[in-house]
Amino acid sequence: MTLDSFLQNFLNAMQLGSYLALIAVGYTMVYGVLLLINFAHGDIFMVGAYVGYFIGTFLLNRFDVQLPFDLPSWVVIPVTVILTMAITALVGVTLERVAYRPLRNRGAHRLYLVITALSAGLFLEYINLASLGARDRQFPELIKKQIYPLGGVSVTNIQIMVILVSFSVMGLLWFIVQRTRWGMAMRAISYDRLAVPLMGVSVDKVIVTTFVIGSSMAALAGVMYGTAYPILRFDMGLLVGWRAFIAAVVGGIGSIRGAMLGGYLMGFTQIFVTAFLPSTFRDLITFTVFLLILSVRPTGLFGVARRTKV
Amino acid sequence: MKRYNMLLVYSAFFLITVVPSWLGLYTQYIQFVLTLIGINIVLTISLNLINGYMGEFSVGHAAFMGVGAYVASLITVRLFADSNFFGAPLLSPGLAVIGFPLALVIGGIAAALFSLLVAIPSFRTRGDYLAIITLAVNFIFKSVIENINAIGGPRGFMGMGRVTSAMEDVIQLPWVMVWAFILVVVTITVVRNFVSSTLGKGIIAIREDEIASELMTVDTRRLKVITFMLGCGLAGAAGGLHGHALSFISPSGYFILQSTIMLVMVYLGGMGSISGSVISAIGFTILLELLRPLKLFRWVAIPLLLILLMLFRPTGIMGNRELADIFPRLRKYFTSAEEIIADGSATN
Numbered sequence: 001m002t003l004d005s006f007l008q009n010f011l012n013a014m015q016l017g018s019y020l021a022l023i024a025v026g027y028t029m030v031y032g033v034l035l036l037i038n039f040a041h042g043d044i045f046m047v048g049a050y051v052g053y054f055i056g057t058f059l060l061n062r063f064d065v066q067l068p069f070d071l072p073s074w075v076v077i078p079v080t081v082i083l084t085m086a087i088t089a090l091v092g093v094t095l096e097r098v099a100y101r102p103l104r105n106r107g108a109h110r111l112y113l114v115i116t117a118l119s120a121g122l123f124l125e126y127i128n129l130a131s132l133g134a135r136d137r138q139f140p141e142l143i144k145k146q147i148y149p150l151g152g153v154s155v156t157n158i159q160i161m162v163i164l165v166s167f168s169v170m171g172l173l174w175f176i177v178q179r180t181r182w183g184m185a186m187r188a189i190s191y192d193r194l195a196v197p198l199m200g201v202s203v204d205k206v207i208v209t210t211f212v213i214g215s216s217m218a219a220l221a222g223v224m225y226g227t228a229y230p231i232l233r234f235d236m237g238l239l240v241g242w243r244a245f246i247a248a249v250v251g252g253i254g255s256i257r258g259a260m261l262g263g264y265l266m267g268f269t270q271i272f273v274t275a276f277l278p279s280t281f282r283d284l285i286t287f288t289v290f291l292l293i294l295s296v297r298p299t300g301l302f303g304v305a306r307r308t309k310v
Numbered sequence: 311m312k313r314y315n316m317l318l319v320y321s322a323f324f325l326i327t328v329v330p331s332w333l334g335l336y337t338q339y340i341q342f343v344l345t346l347i348g349i350n351i352v353l354t355i356s357l358n359l360i361n362g363y364m365g366e367f368s369v370g371h372a373a374f375m376g377v378g379a380y381v382a383s384l385i386t387v388r389l390f391a392d393s394n395f396f397g398a399p400l401l402s403p404g405l406a407v408i409g410f411p412l413a414l415v416i417g418g419i420a421a422a423l424f425s426l427l428v429a430i431p432s433f434r435t436r437g438d439y440l441a442i443i444t445l446a447v448n449f450i451f452k453s454v455i456e457n458i459n460a461i462g463g464p465r466g467f468m469g470m471g472r473v474t475s476a477m478e479d480v481i482q483l484p485w486v487m488v489w490a491f492i493l494v495v496v497t498i499t500v501v502r503n504f505v506s507s508t509l510g511k512g513i514i515a516i517r518e519d520e521i522a523s524e525l526m527t528v529d530t531r532r533l534k535v536i537t538f539m540l541g542c543g544l545a546g547a548a549g550g551l552h553g554h555a556l557s558f559i560s561p562s563g564y565f566i567l568q569s570t571i572m573l574v575m576v577y578l579g580g581m582g583s584i585s586g587s588v589i590s591a592i593g594f595t596i597l598l599e600l601l602r603p604l605k606l607f608r609w610v611a612i613p614l615l616l617i618l619l620m621l622f623r624p625t626g627i628m629g630n631r632e633l634a635d636i637f638p639r640l641r642k643y644f645t646s647a648e649e650i651i652a653d654g655s656a657t658n
Binding site: 037099102103108109111112114115116118119120121122123126127129130238242245246249253280281282283284287288290291294295298 | 447613
């Protein structure tokens with residue numbers, strides 16, 4: 001492998017890793033506060049991409065229903081991103097309110113929550129397939145793609161944007177979790193869930209905040225994914241989201257920096273496997289590598305083993 | 311009072327399912343649905359053993375079913391059928407009558423061995439790790455099969471129809487259904503005895519409290535591996551039947567959706583209830599067939615059903631009780647010989 005192709009693959013891996021890390025963070029945050037594997041999170045990412053598709057296409061006047069005027073692209077991009085994040089966060093919170101909270105309030109076994117999450121994901125996936133049809137959708141071109149050749153490596157403006165945006169968003173997230181009162185409440189819940197309500201913190205509010213943050217990050221990942229790879233499929237939540245989930249587990253579920261690292265690790269494995277082998281081997285190799293990591297370190301890279309007191 | 315036993319129930323079901331199919335009273339479609347019900351009963355009970363009785367959470371059961379389906383189908387097609395994949399059969403097609411059940415057994419054994427790969431790393435820790443690892447295994451299974459072009463890769467594998475028709479040429483019988491029926495009987499007997507054996511009491515103890523059961527000298531790791539292998543082996547045998555009932559298998563058929571269907575059936579019936587599993591497998595398979603006109607919305611209805619079930623009756627139809635617990639009168643008619651002796655010595 002020459003240096004040029006290595007750098008090219010490195011860049012692609014950083015790009016793919018960025019989406020995966022953004023989604024993985026959502027999985028890990030919900031696990032941190034609820035101890036729930038939110039299997040529907042991958043499909044929240046899919047919802048985000050589709051919402052972004054509808055809003056973006058509408059704002060660019062590509063639908064039958066048209067705005068009376070054309071919007072410049074510097075308006076379209078932020079409006080699309082913010083609206084998409086808001087609507088997707090609403091979907092995430094609705095899911096929490098309708099499906100998870102009643103179970104939680106009744107004190108149901110954690111297993112029932114996981115099953116509900118799994119079925120909620122499938123529900124979102126198939127309601128999309130049944131209502132929008134099996135036709136793949138073309139994500140609108142929000143940003144004109146430009147390619148800058150740097151030596152033998154070609155860099156696109158979208159790649160740079162994706163990597164920069166996800167790094168800054170994760171920095172922001174780190175700030176929220178480590179430096180704000182809400183973040184402190186989240187960390188407190190994952191540390192001791194019985195003591196937190198006694199201290200006057202509303203657990204439900206913190207959980208809703210977690211879902212808002214997680215879902216809006218998945219929506220951001222969805223919009224950026226759509227901009228970079230403009231074909232949307234109903235099962236993209238399965239294809240991309242579940243990889244992010246495995247990434248979160250390998251990073252150590254419940255740990256935010258673990259999720260980020262796991263996301264990039266997954267991105268690198270996926271890209272560098274395809275650099276050497278046919279692309280059909282991608283999942284085989286990736287999941288095998290990740291299973292090996294898990295069998296050596298069952299708690300993941302940054303996970304902490306929970307001790308059970310008898 | 312005259313006492314009946316399970317043999318009578320089995321005979322009754324045999325009379326209303328297999329015999330009319332053999333006499334040609336049922337259409338091909340009804341025969342297919344009946345076979346599917348049998349397969350689903352085995353799958354549900356086998357997953358219930360892991361998720362219900364043992365209290366673990368396996369979400370990739372379809373992978374083990376798929377291993378069984380592929381192994382059994384490859385064996386029968388290679389040995390007994392003329393196919394596009396392997397050419398002329400190695401043995402006389404008529405021998406399929408003997409070879410078919412053997413292939414099912416080998417499929418089951420292959421699935422059990424495959425499950426060992428999962429069981430050893432995942433039972434080191436408690437919690438959600440089995441869910442994660444079985445999920446990854448389901449992805450790996452699909453990816454491996456898609457990469458083997460010799461058996462059709464992502465396009466799937468077929469030719470099992472010739473095997474079943476070869477068997478029907480020897481003796482006119484609905485063979486797949488007959489073996490599905492036998493497998494159901496074997497599964498119910500094996501699982502029922504397993505759960506009430508010393509080993510099986512151990513897995514229920516693990517579900518209730520793993521640490522306490524370990525302190526009470528239950529060898530938790532060994533027991534978990536044995537139970538997982540038994541569950542996956544039964545799923546593999548059922549997968550072999552599934553392949554022959556459909557006469558077409560593809561890697562995407564044994565993926566997350568199939569795993570979820572099995573989960574729905576287990577939780578609909580009730581965790582840790584064999585009669586619940588049987589009832590829910592029968593009801594759910596019929597429901598799926600009735601919902602066929604809904605086309606794609608069928609797959610919306612199924613997860614919705616599971617969500618509603620979790621919200622309103624998370625214990626499923628039967629909870630962890632058996633029919634005999636709900637209708638104690640049944641116990642009088644269906645007691646095993648040992649229980650009769652025990653009752654007799656207690657009353658005397």
